[in-house]
Amino acid sequence: MKNLPKFALSLIVLGVFAHANASTITISTGYSTASAQTSADAYKNVVNAAVVTPGAGYGSTSVSSYDNVSNSSLFGSNANIASRSVIDFGVSASQAGAWSFRSGVDFGKGGALFLDGVALDYKSSDMWWAGNYNNASQFLSGSTVLSAGNHTLSIYGLEGCCDGGQQVQFKAGNSSFASFSSTDGLASVSPVPEPSTYAMMLIGLGLLAFTGRRSAQAVKFQA
Incomplete structure (x- = not known):
């Protein structure tokens, strides 16, 4: 004794310390007829306001892989969508350095990409990546240097109709782009x-x- x-x-x-998780992906959507916005922060504010009370055909959920994800497949509606995706991931000491991100989206009224609360990219035009990254005007992207620790990638967008599949990918150093998932090989998120x-x-x-x-x-x- x-x-x-x-x-x-x-x-x-x-x-x-036993509650560490691999990369986590949370998708939240709500109803919005807002038009294209004039800044990354404006997209964030409009979308955040819409997802507070999502309504029928919209919602919030965690997914195991961010590859070909859409509001219609998750919640039912394919029109007047305000979309917010939050990806929490960890970077180990060996993974620290240059990172790149790209988000293939279907945002008819544009959207924005944030990393740790700082805007990396935004576009107010009609974006539909159509499953490829040949046209930079059709997806959100950005590059930066990351230190070891916890990081958050956030994507905000507005879609009027015909909600299509989306994808969010990362590239660390000289590696190839890979989709975020629960088995993406990134460091565990250290719990606070x-x-x-x-x-x-x-x-x-x-x-x-x-x-x-x-x-x-x-x-x-x-x-």
Whole structure:
């Protein structure tokens, strides 16, 4: 029993760091008849407002792969769509460096691409990538240098009708482009402990301190 507090602390620490996940993809959509916007931030604001109360034919869900994804296949509607995709992924020390991103979309009223809250690209024209990346005016893209750690790629767009399949890909260094997925080989996203978790750790440390003090007193009395 004397090792119980140490065992308890080990379980607490394990609980703090055992929730790491691979890349996660969340797609949220809502109804919107908004027209083309004049800035990346405007797209973000309009879409965020629309997905708060999605309505019938729209919704929010996680997907295991961002390859040929559409609102009609996920939720049913193929018209008047405000689309937001959020991809959380991790970069290991060996993966740090130059990264490129591209998002093949069907945004009839344009859209925007953000990385860690900073706009990489936006277009207000009709975009339909049609399954290839030969025409840069038909998809969203951007390149940057990433440090090791957690990162978030966000795509916002507006589509009036005929919602088609979309794809979001990344390229690290000299590798080839690959679609984001739960098996994309990227580093696990490091969890940020909740305040309650820190409290659990403090309790565990308190147990260790209390046990250490009692052990010291027992040794003193035995001497």
